[in-house]
Amino acid sequence: MIKHTFLLLILLSLLMPPPQPAYAQSGDGPVYIVQPGDSLSSIAVFFNINLADLMAANNITDPNQLGAGQQIIIPGLDGVSGVINTQLVNFGDSFRSLTRRSQVPLSLFKKLNHIISPSEFYVGVNMIVPVQEGSRNLTKRMAVGMGESLLETAIKQNMDVWTLAHYNNLQGSWDSMTGDTLFAPGENSEQKTSGLPSAFISAEIRDLPIKQGGTGVIKVKSIPNVTLDGVLVDHALHFFPAEDGTQIALQGVHALLPPGIYPLRLNAALPDGSKQSYEQYILIAPGNYLTGESLVVDPALIDPAVTDPEQKQLEGITAPPTPTKYWQGGFTSPAIAYADSTFYTSVYGTRRTYLGQGTDLSIDWWHTGLDFGGGTGFPISAPASGKVVVAENWTVRGGTTVIDHGWGVYSGFWHQSKFYVQVGDIVEQGQIIGEVGGTGRVTGPHLHWELWANGIQVNPLDWLINEYP
Secondary structure: OHHHHHHHHHHHHOOOOOOOOOOOOOOOOOEEEOOOOOOHHHHHHHOOOOHHHHHHHOOOOOOOOOOOOOEEEOOOOOOOOOEEEEEEOOOOOOHHHHHHHHOOOHHHHHHHHOOOOHHHOOEOOEEEEEEOOOOOOOOEEEEOOOOOOHHHHHHHOOOOHHHHHHHOOOOOOOOOOOOOEEEEOOOOOOOOOOOOOOOEEEEEEEOOOEEOOOEEEEEEEEOOOOEEEEEEOOEEEEOEEOOOOOEEEEEEOOOOOOOEEEEEEEEEEOOOOOEEEEEEEEEEEOOOOOEOOOEEEOHHHOOHHHHHHHHHHHHHHOOOOOOOOOOOOOOOOOOHHHHHHOOEEEOOOOEEEEEEOOOOOEEEEEOOOEEEOOOOOOEEEOOOOEEEEEEEEEOOOEEEEEEEEEOOEEEEEEEEEEEOOOOOOEEOOOOEEEEEEOOOOOOOOEEEEEEEEOOEEEOHHHHHHOOOO
16 A cells, blocks of 8 residues: 555656647757746656755746746756657557657666656656657657568568667567567558557547546547447446547546546457457546535435435436537537626535534535526526436426536536426527526525536536537
């Protein structure tokens, strides 16, 4: 347990915002280009150096004197010069493929990233990758086919075998194996990605690292007529065809799931009845959610005998992944029709305690959606197109409408005073579906919006800021 906790702390210290392309002026280095969201403290933790040493090396007296695009020297990295970039480990990346692609010596890569074993290579972790002077980042990917020699692979790529062996740190034309992923300069083509079985052309997880309460977007391109499924953490993935020929699964990560390392497995069923699978561990990062004030409510509305059946009912309604994708583009606020008069009264993920008025009953829980201010009668609009699957009064949630947007994505709206839609209606984005109220378990009238992705409540703000999938 202690070892696992120590490893987790090291991995979490490697988390940084996804890097942007960075170029440094010539100099002694090593030089890191400051990215949006960086601080001197986070940079010091990332490179495992002392904050005071970092400030001294760059003649910085005020830790707030830092801006995106600024070049700073990273002290204490012996044997490293030039620009230091970071690369995020994605699904299918391997320890060997990243070192080959970046042309960084294995010993230096292990030293910079404090890696003891390739088994520590997790999806969602940023790795330090120095850009060595005179080196080339290799972007063209290829795989050694079944029964194929390195010479044959080189000829197919219009290369000589010794150059290909040199780029990939191979001893010679004999030093390769079937399925080995190789790299060379040039444009990438649709070749199988690093380490994945032959049924997968590519696989990618968006917006890494996935955080508590986040929505994982798993995008896979396979050979024709392949059926995909899989598991993220302990939830079965459901894949749907996208317009670009890929298959996409959307999976929420629970806000109470402890940060750490969890399995991500993809399965492919081929037309001949055979199956192929690939599993890799993925890092789930903290959501850094707040702790709110305790709320005093009617004790009957926090009694598990009342709340549990209603919760189970909601889970059953939001579980089926409808194959029709009703929405297009981004989601809009359900309070957009009265946006000038509203504000967030409570955000997603906030830890809170419910106290039964006049009793000793106390329930620790968390806020599963996003609350908007506004009084009774304010209009509620559909954040995206979909099909109404619930429009009725519930005990805890009061006036309740649930919209199925397709692909396992559902919106829920609680505490309504009026309904303007009924079960079976197809609604368009922006259509008024009801009115704000103070029904159910509330301390005052407001709109509570909840968003589900494959059976898990996720942060609605993510869906207002980003376009999915």
